[in-house]
Amino acid sequence: MKSIFALLLMCFSTLSFAVEQAEEIFKQLAPSLYQIRLIDKASGEKSSIGSGFQISSDGLIATNYHVISGFARHPHKYTIEYLDNKGNKAELTLKSVDVINDLAIVQREVPNEMAFFEIAQQPPTKGEELYSLGNPHDLGMIVVPGTYNGLKNESFNDRIHFTGSVNSGMSGGPVVNKATQVVGINVATSGNQIGFLVPHDKLLALYQQYQESPPTSIEQQMAAQLMQNQEKLITTIMNSDWQLKQLGRGLIPTIDVPFVRCWGESNSDKADAQIMAAVANCDLDENTYISADFFTGSLEMEYRYMESDKIGSTKFYHIFERQLNQVAPGNLAGKDDVTEYQCHHDLVMPQTSNINNKAVFCTRAYKDFPELYDVLYIAISIDHEQYALLSHFTIAGVAQETSLAFLAKFMESVSWK
Amino acid sequence: MEIIIEEISHGHKLLSRQKFASNTITIGRGYDNDIIVSDPHVCPEHLQLQFNGEHWLVNDQGSINGSFLEGSKENVIQHKVSSGDIISIGKSQVRFVFPSHPVAESIAISPFESLINLARHPVVLALSMTLFAFIGGWIINLNNANEVSLTQMLVPTIGLTLGFALWPAGIALVSHLTKHDARFWTQMGISFIFFNLMWLSDIFENIVHFNTSSNFSMLWLLTIIPLLLAFGLFWLNCYVGFHMTLRRRNVVASCLILLLFGGSFIIQMSKQPDFNPRPQFDTTIMSPAFIFAPSSNVETFVNDASKLFDKATESAKEDSKE
Numbered sequence: 001m002k003s004i005f006a007l008l009l010m011c012f013s014t015l016s017f018a019v020e021q022a023e024e025i026f027k028q029l030a031p032s033l034y035q036i037r038l039i040d041k042a043s044g045e046k047s048s049i050g051s052g053f054q055i056s057s058d059g060l061i062a063t064n065y066h067v068i069s070g071f072a073r074h075p076h077k078y079t080i081e082y083l084d085n086k087g088n089k090a091e092l093t094l095k096s097v098d099v100i101n102d103l104a105i106v107q108r109e110v111p112n113e114m115a116f117f118e119i120a121q122q123p124p125t126k127g128e129e130l131y132s133l134g135n136p137h138d139l140g141m142i143v144v145p146g147t148y149n150g151l152k153n154e155s156f157n158d159r160i161h162f163t164g165s166v167n168s169g170m171s172g173g174p175v176v177n178k179a180t181q182v183v184g185i186n187v188a189t190s191g192n193q194i195g196f197l198v199p200h201d202k203l204l205a206l207y208q209q210y211q212e213s214p215p216t217s218i219e220q221q222m223a224a225q226l227m228q229n230q231e232k233l234i235t236t237i238m239n240s241d242w243q244l245k246q247l248g249r250g251l252i253p254t255i256d257v258p259f260v261r262c263w264g265e266s267n268s269d270k271a272d273a274q275i276m277a278a279v280a281n282c283d284l285d286e287n288t289y290i291s292a293d294f295f296t297g298s299l300e301m302e303y304r305y306m307e308s309d310k311i312g313s314t315k316f317y318h319i320f321e322r323q324l325n326q327v328a329p330g331n332l333a334g335k336d337d338v339t340e341y342q343c344h345h346d347l348v349m350p351q352t353s354n355i356n357n358k359a360v361f362c363t364r365a366y367k368d369f370p371e372l373y374d375v376l377y378i379a380i381s382i383d384h385e386q387y388a389l390l391s392h393f394t395i396a397g398v399a400q401e402t403s404l405a406f407l408a409k410f411m412e413s414v415s416w417k
Numbered sequence: 418m419e420i421i422i423e424e425i426s427h428g429h430k431l432l433s434r435q436k437f438a439s440n441t442i443t444i445g446r447g448y449d450n451d452i453i454v455s456d457p458h459v460c461p462e463h464l465q466l467q468f469n470g471e472h473w474l475v476n477d478q479g480s481i482n483g484s485f486l487e488g489s490k491e492n493v494i495q496h497k498v499s500s501g502d503i504i505s506i507g508k509s510q511v512r513f514v515f516p517s518h519p520v521a522e523s524i525a526i527s528p529f530e531s532l533i534n535l536a537r538h539p540v541v542l543a544l545s546m547t548l549f550a551f552i553g554g555w556i557i558n559l560n561n562a563n564e565v566s567l568t569q570m571l572v573p574t575i576g577l578t579l580g581f582a583l584w585p586a587g588i589a590l591v592s593h594l595t596k597h598d599a600r601f602w603t604q605m606g607i608s609f610i611f612f613n614l615m616w617l618s619d620i621f622e623n624i625v626h627f628n629t630s631s632n633f634s635m636l637w638l639l640t641i642i643p644l645l646l647a648f649g650l651f652w653l654n655c656y657v658g659f660h661m662t663l664r665r666r667n668v669v670a671s672c673l674i675l676l677l678f679g680g681s682f683i684i685q686m687s688k689q690p691d692f693n694p695r696p697q698f699d700t701t702i703m704s705p706a707f708i709f710a711p712s713s714n715v716e717t718f719v720n721d722a723s724k725l726f727d728k729a730t731e732s733a734k735e736d737s738k739e
Contacts, residue, residue, distance in 0.1 A: 373729060
């Protein structure tokens with residue numbers, strides 16, 4: 001009994017110690033911490049808020065790209081403003097972005113040199129206590145203690161897994177270690193004490209690149225980053241191991257990399273179903289935010305096997321045909337961002353395999369980022385009376401070369417067992 | 418001299434016809450007249466015709482509403498009748514014709530007519546309606562993802578058949594109302610034969626869509642088939658139901674086509690959203706039994722697909738110009 005009491009006491013004391021330490025950190029760093037607001041020029045009101053922190057003595061402030069994305073996409077509609085811990089407001093200028101890692105650098109005017117956050121040189125160690133700073137729900141600056149849990153396994157572009165409650169308004173706020181060095185930037189949450197951070201080295205790289213050669217145009221910078229990222233992603237996927245898995249009587253490719261995750265479902269428990277169906281789909285567990293209604297960088301593959309000995313061949317394919325009508329793009333994009341889809345369809349039988357498909361390929365172009373496209377492919381096998389295999393993929397934000405290389409490899413990988 | 422007097426409707430349709438050999442003929446509502454007209458706007462003694470040995474003269478008998486030669490507003494007094502004259506009395510019309518009046522050339526009964534009559538033969542009619550119901554039921558079954566029992570299918574199938582029977586019934590009613598021969602069963606026979614042909618053309622169209630790639634540029638030809646079939650149906654509906662000249666029949670059938678297809682085209686266009694985020698492509702999938710075309714290989718497909726990128730880039734450029 002005594003020991004339990006002692007244990008409880010110990011827990012309590014470490015907790016209060018952590019709170020004290022958090023307060024200390026907050027006091028020290030508060031002047032270099034900002035609320036970043038996007039002000040809609042027409043209404044004069046703020047349209048979104050986030051956090052930011054100063055990273056140089058001459059007034060460079062780091063934040064998330066998605067906090068200022070409205071300005072990056074429509075510079076005439078918005079202005080960016082900061083609000084410091086004393087309640088001062090002034091306008092900011094956008095200097096550089098990293099759309100892939102969701103980072104942006106903005107600048108305020110400073111009369112004389114100011115204190116700033118130092119960026120860490122080393123990544124934290126697993127289990128290390130970290131402090132996330134930010135401004136959730138417009139309630140004022142707060143400190144949230146949490147733990148470093150290493151890099152997120154399933155992510156293509158590195159993200160830190162942080163155990164602590166990162167809220168939406170804390171986006172762009174720094175996460176510091178006990179030495180008050182920035183080890184990450186708040187970027188996302190999946191609720192329940194799971195937060196994600198952009199690692200410090202991404203910010204360091206962006207900062208150094210900015211000092212060497214500041215970008216001439218934010219739009220061109222974004223286009224180049226998107227182009228480079230898709231190249232890296234598709235090359236990695238093409239060079240990875242494509243494992244053939246069995247789905248019904250078909251063989252389907254899945255990609256053996258941690259950042260592409262697969263799920264499956266079937267109706268084999270329903271004995272009276274007219275059609276036996278099994279579905280497998282794999283997707284990239286992340287995408288790139290460009291604006292609230294425009295996402296890119298996603299990849300998904302879906303396979304659907306259907307078999308029936310209860311209904312006639314004509315009805316079977318008629319039901320399958322309806323699934324073709326449900327095809328939708330994998331990413332959200334609107335009229336201002338992309339063109340309408342252009343499609344091509346044909347009967348295709350790969351020379352290397354034994355499957356005859358009706359195949360459709362569609363693409364739409366990005367209006368602001370030249371030579372980037374969304375692509376979509378769907379094929380249904382049409383060579384057996386009572387069973388068929390649907391294979392489908394969508395990739396958002398790819399170049400022509402890479403997407404066609406992927407298309408060829410994908411088509412040649414799907415076959416009958 | 419003999420004279421023929423016809424009572425006609427406003428549309429110049431014949432209501433009754435009489436031939437007279439006497440030299441004086443009276444027309445009016447009174448029962449002592451030679452021609453008794455029951456129109457309340459006609460006076461008991463309204464019109465009188467008299468042969469003076471050389472000509473027929475027509476006289477209004479001082480009626481309340483007068484008598485007028487067609488196209489004129491002057492009351493008829495001592496008017497010299499020529500063959501084919503039409504005179505309005507009250508709200509009725511009479512036409513005077515002499516025995517020497519020329520008639521149109523006789524029309525031979527064409528073998529076409531007997532072909533049309535074949536459509537109303539009970540066996541043919543029953544066959545085409547059964548075929549229609551059968552295909553209808555089959556399509557209802559296809560569109561239903563669940564298992565459909567025969568009794569479940571019966572009601573919608575009968576409903577569909579009756580619904581389609583409304584068209585020939587409607588035409589027959591209109592021709593009956595316009596004082597033509599209704600010929601209901603002929604209309605039914607013809608219409609159901611054409612409904613079946615339309616369904617067959619639909620299936621044919623699906624097969625072509627299924628077998629061709631988007632490289633096939635003659636696909637628009639397929640849209641002509643239903644147009645031609647519908648034209649044929651409307652043309653025959655007119656031929657059977659109404660006496661009209663060939664030119665008029667063509668015009669009526671063309672107008673119906675324009676109304677039907679043009680209307681549905683406009684409705685479709687008005688529903689088209691400003692921007693469609695979903696891809697649009699030919700989705701026709703059929704059972705392997707309907708494949709007649711050879712398949713392409715991956716290389717050809719990828720090659721064709723690569724052309725889409727230029728098209729998309731082009732449309733992006735066009736949009737940014739606007």
